[in-house]
Amino acid sequence: MRAALMWTINDFPAYAMLSGWSTKGKFACPCCNYGTNSRYLKHSRKMCYMDHRVFLPMDHPWRSNKRSFNGKTELRPPPPFLKGTDVLNNLQDFENVFGKKRKRSNDGPLEKRSIFFELPYWQHNLLRHNLDVMHIEKNIVDSILGTLLDISGKTKDHAKARYDLKDMGIRKNLHPKDTEKIVREQSLQKRASQ
Ligand SMILES: [Zn+2]
Structure with missing residues (x-):
């Protein structure tokens, strides 16, 4: 053979x-x-x-x-x-x-x-x-379903991923927002207008 x-x-x-x-x-x-x-x-x-x-x-x-x-x-x-x-x-x-x-x-x-x-x-x-x-x-199906259903620990859409998007400078609408800073600015604006 x-x-x-x-x-x-x-x-x-x-x-x-x-x-x-x-x-x-x-x-x-x-x-x-x-x-x-x-x-x-x-x-x-x-x-x-x-x-x-x-x-x-x-x-x-x-x-x-x-x-x-x-x-x-x-x-x-x-x-x-x-x-x-x-x-x-x-x-x-x-x-x-x-x-x-x-x-x-x-x-x-x-x-x-x-x-x-x-x-x-x-x-x-x-x-x-x-x-x-x-x-x-x-693995890919797990990641897609985990992300679509927002299963914690399985989703690929987490805060770290969004910081990475910010580093890459893409998808601006998904970048994490500093909510404390926004609240601070809003209260400053309110005070200024009073
Ligand atoms: Zn390749």
């Missing part, structure tokens, strides 16, 4: 283990790879990955829609596709260290040379890893 591995189907954490591409931090999106647009939300204390309008056709109306997105138009093309041969090139002279935490010589997202590159054809495979949507769907 002869067998060939065509691709893997896995969840997002396993993606990192099987491909060697870190799915955490600045470059967590394997599709955007080195062109990942990430931003740290300092109030929510997590990374967020935006700017996926780059994958839309150049004349798509959403690309010029500032209000619904990050306040800017999007004119950039999609980031280049990461080929297996590129990964292998980037990992030349790379020593896999197992069992202990690898000392990071660079800040790159490649953590190891995937064992699958031992297969002679693997670097030429166009699609090496697939995401099994089951877990992703569940």
